[in-house]
Amino acid sequence: DAMVIQNPRYQVTQFGKPVTLSCSQTLNHNVMYWYQQKSSQAPKLLFHYYDKDFNNEADTPDNFQSRRPNTSFCFLDIRSPGLGDAAMYLCATSRLAGAYEQYFGPGTRLTVT
């Protein structure tokens, strides 16, 4: 089945130790998104790629970076994780931008020790 895959499902990292989360898709969608969701809060968009064009949200900390080497893959890099970065990270895709359905991955739960 075509889908959005996130690896790993659970990630534990140490305070200040860089970590990379991975997302891949078999839907051949143009747009890929990264959301952060903390406990009991709404998913919050960090950034997205429309093809190769990177779009950062104004309030996304510089600590968070992203790479999209090709259509299928997108990575979230956290350069120096703090305790406040512990959250569920959701990857999503959509065929085009705007009011198109977003397809979500299962998420990666990040723990910072």
Added chain:
Amino acid sequence: AQRVTQPEKLLSVFKGAPVELKCNYSYSGSPELFWYVQYSRQRLQLLLRHISRESIKGFTADLNKGETSFHLKKPFAQEEDSAMYYCALNGGATNKLIFGTGTLLAVQP
């Protein structure tokens, strides 16, 4: 500012009872609104969108611009409807979905 408000964190109903999950939004233009659902141990997925004006799994939602609301309704709740429901807004030409904090629907047998 664009905002989505879901006032209820938890809504508990009995099987067969009507359900209404509330969603209010703040947006100055013409919004595009969605309901996403997350069943236990499953990924977040689209339930319905206002532009489609469709009924999915018995759920409907009508956009009321006067009240800036997009409440989700179902006349007779089923146990399998138990899930987390998120209302979301796409504002204008952006690619951005703004989510509410979600309402956990618990349908009791």
